[in-house]
Amino acid sequence: MKMKVTERYEAIVIELKGNVLGGPEANEYSDTIKKFLSEGKKNIVIDLGEVKFMNSSGLGMLISGLTTVNKENGKLKLANVEEKFIACSLLPSWSLFSKVILLLKKPWQVFN
DSSP, X not given: OEEEEEEETTEEEEEEEEEEOOTHHHHHHHHHXXXXXXXXXXXXXXXXXXXXXXXXXXXXXXXXXXXXXXXXXXXXXXXXXXXXXXXXXXXXXXXXXXXXXXXXXXXXXXXX
């Protein structure tokens, strides 16, 4: 998995690319989120448009990020979610994302 971080749309945008498998990459993802939260940047968008595959550990990584952001009273949103990942909504743990909006277009409007 590769990560590209930009600041736009009044939010931190974390673009994930490749296979999201958790493991050591999950630490980098978590550290990135914590860094921006500590700077007071609490609007975070996770762009999944370039993700090719995600296993249960990758899903756990996303849920962990959501939990971290929620504890800091921030907002975490998912953007460019492909249909193959929406099927994950059948998993019980996905219900933790009940406050997450799946954005297919216009991510700049997410925090309005």
